[in-house]
Amino acid sequence: MTEPAELARQPRAVAARAWFESLRDQICAAFEALEDAADPALYPGEPGRFSLTPWRRGDGEEDLGGGVMGMMRGRLFEKVGVHVSSVYGQFSPQFAGQVRGAAEDPRFAATGISLIAHMRNPHVPAVHMNTRFISTQLSWFGGGMDLNPTQDYQRQDDFEDTVLFHAAAKAACDRAGADYYERYKAWCEEYFWLKHRAEPRGTGGIFYDHLDTGDHDADFAFTQDVGKAFLEAYPAIIRTRMATPWTQADRREQLIRRGRYAEFNLLYDRGTKFGLETGGNIESILSSMPPEAIWP
Numbered sequence: 354m355t356e357p358a359e360l361a362r363q364p365r366a367v368a369a370r371a372w373f374e375s376l377r378d379q380i381c382a383a384f385e386a387l388e389d390a391a392d393p394a395l396y397p398g399e400p401g402r403f404s405l406t407p408w409r410r411g412d413g414e415e416d417l418g419g420g421v422m423g424m425m426r427g428r429l430f431e432k433v434g435v436h437v438s439s440v441y442g443q444f445s446p447q448f449a450g451q452v453r454g455a456a457e458d459p460r461f462a463a464t465g466i467s468l469i470a471h472m473r474n475p476h477v478p479a480v481h482m483n484t485r486f487i488s489t490q491l492s493w494f495g496g497g498m499d500l501n502p503t504q505d506y507q508r509q510d511d512f513e514d515t516v517l518f519h520a521a522a523k524a525a526c527d528r529a530g531a532d533y534y535e536r537y538k539a540w541c542e543e544y545f546w547l548k549h550r551a552e553p554r555g556t557g558g559i560f561y562d563h564l565d566t567g568d569h570d571a572d573f574a575f576t577q578d579v580g581k582a583f584l585e586a587y588p589a590i591i592r593t594r595m596a597t598p599w600t601q602a603d604r605r606e607q608l609i610r611r612g613r614y615a616e617f618n619l620l621y622d623r624g625t626k627f628g629l630e631t632g633g634n635i636e637s638i639l640s641s642m643p644p645e646a647i648w649p
Contacts, residue, residue, distance in 0.1 A: 357441035358416060360462035360488045365569060366439075369486035369494075372573075373437045373466040376580040380435050380468065381423060383588050391429040391595060396473065401427020403435070408634040410440050417442045418462075422637040426644070429595060431473040434640040439464040448630045453563055454491030463487045465496070466580070467624065469641040470587075475607035476597040478502040478514055478555070478590065479614065481641070482583045483624060484576045492569075494576045495562035497537065498522060498583045499545055500590075501555035501614060503607035508556055514590045515556040521586035522559045525578035529571065537561045547617055554617045611643035618642065 360366060381403045388400035402425060409419040420438030427433075441462035444452055449459040465485025472479060484496030500518045502508050509515070519538070526533035541560035546553055559579070564572050618625050618641050628638035 357443065357460045357462055358418075360460065361418060361439055361441045361464070363462075363488070365492065365573075366462055366464055366486060366488060369573065369576075370437070370439050370464040372577055372580075373464060373484070376577075376584070377421075377423060377435050377437050377466055379584055381425075383584060384425065384430060384433060384435075384470075387588060387591055387595070388425075388427045388429050390592075395596070395598065396428035398428045401425045401430060408637065410442070410634070420634065420637065422634060422640065424640060429473060429477075429591075431471050432640075432644040433468070433470040434637070435466070435468045436637045436640070437464075437466050438634075438637070445630065452487075452489060453493065454489035458490050461487065461489045463627075467637075467641075468583075471611065471643045472591070474595060474597065475503050475599045475603040476507075477594040478507065479611070479643075480583075480587050482580070482587075484579055486573075486576070491565065493563045493565040494572050495564060496576065496579060497541055497558060497560035498579060498586075499541055499555055499558035499560065501610075503610040504603065505606065510556065512556070514593070517590060518556075518558060518586045521582040522579070525575065525582040526559060528578060529575035533561075533575070534559065545617065547613060547621075549616075549620070550613065552613075554613060605647070608645060608647040609649060611646035612648050615642055615646055 385402060403423045406422045408422060411417040418440035420436060423435040425433050444455050444459040444461055449455040455461060463485060465483060467483040470480050479501040482498040486494050500515060507514060523534040526537060537559035538557060541557045542553065544560045545555060566572055625638055
């Protein structure tokens, strides 16, 4: 009978974790370079740098895995978290029935990367990206990337930032399957929907889960391509928008939209619920909350 820690040490889980850590390092380097390039006239102060804080899951009496929380509060990136985790153990009886392959056997291992960026400039969209690999008695990949503009004029499907972002996501999907983009785009639109407000959280992207086609290498390659697509698209969007000046009215609009972001994460987000149910690092899980928001 495979123990949870052994699930995390299986070659597929080890390879996935290594990729997530590599992607984290690439993203952090790209974001720090943008901090350096920000115009001091718009962004005074010293460029920000990531702090990486290891954490362990549980009370320390047994090995339940952990991760590294990466945070930067800079002059361009008001708050950005890039986290990698590798956790294992047993789901609670109440939660096991909700997880694929865990109803009869609650042991699991999960590794992944999770990112959220809240920008100082209201004209630079916020963004979310995560990809993960989960093992129970089954195993699968999941994740996605979605863009979250905070200005009304940007919240159109034909706005150039959204077009660029979706083009990168589509290219990653098209290499994996002819129907991936349309399926995962629609899933993203359904998932990131604020039911209580009857509005989308942002301008979408892609979202997928339970990806297990029977070809693990192809599923892993797609998940890697999603990370690469994000790294291609989002820094390019930042570079396009970061020199745009903003007004107090723009900032107010940004803070209102951030409130919508917080509402979704606290009410609907599966990743937040998964992290809390599995004893994850609270600071890391809730780091997706914006640094400031208003409810007018």
